[in-house]
Amino acid sequence: MIKASHLSKHFRETIAVDDISFEVETGKVTGFLxxxxxGKSTTMRLMLGLxxxxxxxxxxxxxxxxxxxxxxxxxxxxEAKAYHPTRTPRNHLKILATEGGVKLARVDEVLDIVxxxxxxxxxPGKFSLGMSQRLGxxxxxxxxxxxxxxxxxxxxxxxEGIVWLRDFLKSYVDxxxxxxxxxxxxxxxxxxxxxxxxxxxxxxxxxxxxxKLVSTNSKSSVYIRxxxxxxxxxxxxxxxxxxxxxxxxxxxxxxxxxxxxQIAFMAGIPILELTNRHASLEEVxxxxxxxxxxxxxxxTRENNKKL
Amino acid sequence: xxxxxxxxKKLLTVRSTYFILLIVLMIVVFFSFYINGWRxxxxxxxxxxxxxxDITGAIRxxxxxxxFSAIFLITHEYRYNTIMYSLTSVNKRSKVLLSKIIxxxxxxxxxxxxxxxxxxxxxxxxxxxxxxxxxxxxxxxxTLFWHVLFYxxxxxxxxxxxAALIRNQVAALITYLVAPGTIExxxxxxxxNDVVYLPFTALQIVLTGHPDQRVTVGITPFHAVLVFMGxxxxxxxxxxxxxxxxxAN
Numbered sequence: 001m002i003k004a005s006h007l008s009k010h011f012r013e014t015i016a017v018d019d020i021s022f023e024v025e026t027g028k029v030t031g032f033l034x035x036x037x038x039g040k041s042t043t044m045r046l047m048l049g050l051x052x053x054x055x056x057x058x059x060x061x062x063x064x065x066x067x068x069x070x071x072x073x074x075x076x077x078x079e080a081k082a083y084h085p086t087r088t089p090r091n092h093l094k095i096l097a098t099e100g101g102v103k104l105a106r107v108d109e110v111l112d113i114v115x116x117x118x119x120x121x122x123x124p125g126k127f128s129l130g131m132s133q134r135l136g137x138x139x140x141x142x143x144x145x146x147x148x149x150x151x152x153x154x155x156x157x158x159x160e161g162i163v164w165l166r167d168f169l170k171s172y173v174d175x176x177x178x179x180x181x182x183x184x185x186x187x188x189x190x191x192x193x194x195x196x197x198x199x200x201x202x203x204x205x206x207x208x209x210x211x212k213l214v215s216t217n218s219k220s221s222v223y224i225r226x227x228x229x230x231x232x233x234x235x236x237x238x239x240x241x242x243x244x245x246x247x248x249x250x251x252x253x254x255x256x257x258x259x260x261x262q263i264a265f266m267a268g269i270p271i272l273e274l275t276n277r278h279a280s281l282e283e284v285x286x287x288x289x290x291x292x293x294x295x296x297x298x299x300t301r302e303n304n305k306k307l
Numbered sequence: 308x309x310x311x312x313x314x315x316k317k318l319l320t321v322r323s324t325y326f327i328l329l330i331v332l333m334i335v336v337f338f339s340f341y342i343n344g345w346r347x348x349x350x351x352x353x354x355x356x357x358x359x360x361d362i363t364g365a366i367r368x369x370x371x372x373x374x375f376s377a378i379f380l381i382t383h384e385y386r387y388n389t390i391m392y393s394l395t396s397v398n399k400r401s402k403v404l405l406s407k408i409i410x411x412x413x414x415x416x417x418x419x420x421x422x423x424x425x426x427x428x429x430x431x432x433x434x435x436x437x438x439x440x441x442x443x444x445x446x447x448x449x450t451l452f453w454h455v456l457f458y459x460x461x462x463x464x465x466x467x468x469x470a471a472l473i474r475n476q477v478a479a480l481i482t483y484l485v486a487p488g489t490i491e492x493x494x495x496x497x498x499x500n501d502v503v504y505l506p507f508t509a510l511q512i513v514l515t516g517h518p519d520q521r522v523t524v525g526i527t528p529f530h531a532v533l534v535f536m537g538x539x540x541x542x543x544x545x546x547x548x549x550x551x552x553x554x555a556n
Contacts, residue, residue, distance in 0.1 A: 048395050050555040064398070071396040082388040086322040092389075095320065099313040099396035123322075139392065 001026045002059055002147060002180060007046045009039075009053035009202075016042045017053065018202040024147075024180045024195075029173050031193035031210070032182040035289050039202040040182045041078065044151055048076060059147055071100035075140035077150045080132040082139075085125030089116055089135050092124070093142060100143045110138040113168075129156025137165070141172075148172065150181045154188055166192050190214075190281035200289045214278045222260050225249035225273035235267040236260065249273065310402045313393075314380070314410040323379045331372045331422060335365050339426040344433025352434075355445040358427045362455060363514055365426035366419060370459045373418045374466025374483055377411045381467060382476035390555050404471070404550045408543070411467045412460065419459025454528060458514040461535055465506065468539060471546035500525055509534035 002024035009017040017039045024030045034040045045051040049064055056063055064070040083092045093107040111117045114134040119127075124135060133156055140148055148169075154162050162185075169179050169192060183189050189196070189210075196213055198206040206213060214220065225248060226232045233250055236243045241260070242253040252260055257274050264271050279287075318324055343351070343361045351357045384390040393403050434441055466483050473479040487507035495502040502508050503525045512531035526534070 045391075045554070045556075048391070050391055050394060052552065052554060064395070067398060069396070070398055071392075074395065076391065076395055078391055079388050082391060084321055084383055084387050084389065087320045091316070091320040095313050095316045096392055096396065098309055098316060099393065101309050 002047070002057065002178065004043075004047055004057045005055055007043055007053065007055035007057070009042050009046055009051055015202050017046060019054070020199065020202070020204045021055075022197050022204060022207045024178060024197075026178050027173055027176050028194040029169055029179045029181060029192055030195040030197060031189040032180060032197050032199075033186070033189065033285055033289075034182075034199040034205075037201075038199050038289070040199065041151055042202075043199065044076075044078060044149055044180075044182065047149065048074065048078075050078075069101045069143070071096070071145065072102070072143040073145055074147045074149060075143060075145040077133075077136040077140040077148075077153050079151070080129055080136050080156065081127075083124055083132075083135060086123045088121050089124055089138070090120040092135070093138060096139055096142055102143045106142060106144075110142050113141070114138040115164075130158055130161050133157055134161070137168075146177050148177065148179045148181075150179065152183055153181065154183055154185050162188060186282040186285055187280075196281075198285065198288050205288050210281060214281060214284055220253075220279050221277045222252045222255060222257055223247070223249055223273065223275050223277050224252060224260060224264070224271060226264065226269055226271055228269050231267065232264060232269045235263055235269065239263055251277070310393075310397055310406040311409060313396075314403075314406040315413075317383075318376070318380050318410055318414060321379065321383065323383075324376055327372050327376050331369050331418075334368050334372070335422055335426050336429060338368070339365055339429040340433045343426075344430035345437055347430070347434055347437075347439065352439060353442050355442055357441060358430065358444045359446055359451060361426050361430045362423050362451065366423050366455050366459055366514065369419065369422040370415075370462035373415060373459065373463040375480075376414065376418075377463050377467035378470040378476070378479050378483060380411065381407060381470035382474060382479050385474045385556070386476045388556065394555050400551050401547070404547060407471075408467070411463060415460040415463035416456060418463070419456055423455045423459070454514055457532060458510060461510045461513070461539070464539060465510070468542040468546055471550065472542065503531070504534055506535050506538040509538075 004023070005021045007017050007020045008015075020039075020043060032040055032044070042051060046053050046055065047057040059067075059073050064074065067073050083089070087095075089111065090107060093110065094104055096102075097104055097107055108117070108120070111120050114137050116131065116134055116138065119131070124132070127135065133153055137150075137153060140150065154165055157165060166188070169181070173179055181189075181193070193210055195209050196206065197204070198213075223246070224232065229245070229250065233243050233245070236250070236252055236255075239255070241255050241263075244251045244253075255263075257276055261271065261274055264274075339361055343357070343364070347357075354360075384393060394400055397403055431441070465486075466479075469482050469486070470476075470479040473482060491502060491505045491507050494505060495508075498505075503512060509526070509531040512526060513528045513535065
C-alpha cells in the first residue's frame with residue numbers, strides 16, 4: 001500500500017498542495033483526477049521526493065529513502081519526453097538499469113514489452129509522443145517495481161496503444177502490484193481504475209472506489225417505464241421521491257430499483273422497464289470539481305462572438 | 308558504485324561528448340602539428356621551452372572545451388528532466404552529485420593527460436617530417452605535469468560547478484564563457500594586481516607559473532592553487548546544499 005500523509009507544497013504565496021492524505025490500495029489501479037492546475041503532478045513529485053515540501057509517503061510501510069534501490073520499489077513516468085534526444089532508448093534504459101541495480105538483460109525484455117525493439121538503437125529525438133510514452137513506460141517497469149506512479153501515460157497513445165496500456169496495467173496489478181495513475185481521459189479511467197482520488201486546488205475532494213463514487217453521486221437515478229405513467233409519477237412523488245418525465249418514462253432520484261419496484265407493485269402499476277442510471281465518471285468529476293477549477297473557459301455569448 | 312557507473316555511461320552515451328572530443332582533437336592537430344610543428348619558425352626551433360609552451364598552449368584550449376562536457380553532463384539532466392530518474396534511483400541525493408564530481412574528475416584528468424601528451428608528440432612529429440631539428444628541450448617534467456593536470460582539472464571543474472549552481476544549460480554556458488574572459492578582465496580594471504586572487508586568473512597562474520616564469524606574477528603557483536581551491540570548495544559547498552534542498556526540476 002502507498003500511504004501519503006499530510007503532503008503539502010507552497011510556491012511563495014500559492015498553495016499548490018494543501019495537506020493532502022490518502023492511501024493507494026495494493027493490487028489495484030487507483031486513478032488520480034483533478035482539473036488542470038489542481039496539483040496532481042506536484043503531489044506525485046512530492047510522493048517521490050522530487051519536490052521538497054511537507055508530509056511523507058510510505059511504500060509498503062517504508063519511505064523511499066529507506067530502500068537500497070528505490071527504483072526497484074517504485075517505477076515512475078512523470079514526463080514522456082524525459083530522455084536525452086541523442087541517447088538511444090537502449091542506452092537510456094541501460095543507464096536506468098545500472099542506477100537501479102537491475103540486470104542489463106532486462107533492458108531488451110522491456111523494450112520488447114512496449115514494442116520499441118525495432119527502434120532500440122535509434123536516437124529518440126524524433127520519437128512521437130506515443131513512442132515517448134512507451135519508452136517512459138519501459139523505464140517505469142524496468143526494475144519490475146511493486147508500485148507504478150504514472151502521470152498521464154495515455155497521452156499521445158493511439159487507440160491501439162491505449163488498449164495495450166489498459167491491458168498491460170490490468171495484468172500488472174493482477175500480479176499483486178499497485179498502480180497510481182493520473183489521466184484526463186475519464187472514460188478510459190472509468191474502465192481501468194478500481195479506486196479514484198480526486199483533488200482540486202490542492203485539496204483532497206474524494207478518495208473512494210469508482211463504483212461508490214458514481215453510485216452515490218447525486219446524478220445517479222433510476223429510469224422506469226410503465227403504461228400508467230401519471231399514476232406511477234403520483235405514487236412515487238407521494239413517497240417523497242424526485243420524479244421527472246424523461247424518454248417515455250420517468251427519472252427517479254432518491255431511491256433504488258428495489259424501493260421503486262416495491263412502490264409500483266403496492267400501487268398495482270405494471271412496470272415495463274426498471275433500470276439504474278449511473279452518472280458517468282465524467283459527470284461526477286465535473287460536479288465534484290465544479291468550484292475547484294484553476295483554469296476555466298468562460299463560454300459566454302460575447303466570447304463566442306469574438307471568435 | 309552503481310550510480311558512479313551510470314554517470315560514466317551518461318557521459319559516454321551522448322553525442323556532445325564525442326563532438327567535443329573531435330573539436331579538441333582538430334584544434335590540437337591544427338595548432339600542435341601544423342602551426343607549432345610544420346610551420347615552426349627559426350626562433351622556436353632554438354627555444355629550449357618550445358615543447359613546454361606547446362603543451363601549456365594546447366591545454367588552455369583543451370580544458371576550455373572539456374568544461375563544456377562537464378556542463379552538459381550536469382545540465383542535460385535538467386534540460387531533459389532525466390534528473391527525476393537519477394534522484395528516484397538512489398536513496399540519498401548526495402550520491403548523485405558525488406558520482407558526478409568523481410566522473411568529471413576522472414574525465415578531466417584523462418582528457419588533460421591525453422591531449423597534453425598528444426600535443427608535443429604531434430609538433431615533434433611535424434618538425435621531424437619537415438626534416439628540422441629542435442634544440443635540446445628543457446622540460447621540468449614534475450612541475451609541468453602537476454601544473455597542466457591541475458589546470459585542466461580545475462577548468463573543467465569550474466565548468467561543472469557553474470552548471471551545478473545554475474542548472475539551466477544556456478545560462479551556465481553563458482556564465483562559463485563570460486566569467487574568465489570578460490568578468491575577470493573588467494574586474495582587473497578595478498582591483499588591478501589583486502586580480503590574481505580571482506579564480507580563473509589564479510588558475511592561469513598555476514599553468515604559466517612555470518619555474519622559469521614565476522617572476523612575472525604576483526603569487527606563486529602553489530598559492531594560486533590555494534586561491535582557486537578556495538573558490539571551488541565554497542562553490543561546491545553551495546551547489547551541494549542547493550542540490551539537496553531544491554526541487555528537482
